[in-house]
Amino acid sequence: MARRGGDRDTDAAGEGGVGHRVECRLDELLARRGMTVTQLARRVGVTVVNLSVLKNNRARAVRFSTLTALCDALDCQPGDLFRVVPGRPGQPTDRAPSRSA
Secondary structure (H helix, E strand, C coil): CCCCCCCCCCCECCCCCCCCCEEECHHHHHHHHCCCHHHHHHHHCCCHHHHHHHHCCCECCCCHHHHHHHHHHHCCCHHHHEEECCCCCCCCCCCCCCCCC
């Protein structure tokens, strides 16, 4: 997927992209701190769009500098922001596991 200029800290996975099981818990952290995505974007220096990509689990990469800024702004550790969900390797987080009858 082509990226436009500007902030390039996150890269949305296109259709057919490699799945992963990393889940972003940004919604939970924002709610606990009474902060909006817009407020966080201003504090961290990234676009609201890129935070939304991250928040909605569509990001494929995050720069360490952005991760550090997020953790500083949210007063958290990377493990508070991300977790690996149980499942098979390569199984995307946004799809339910298939069940056989």
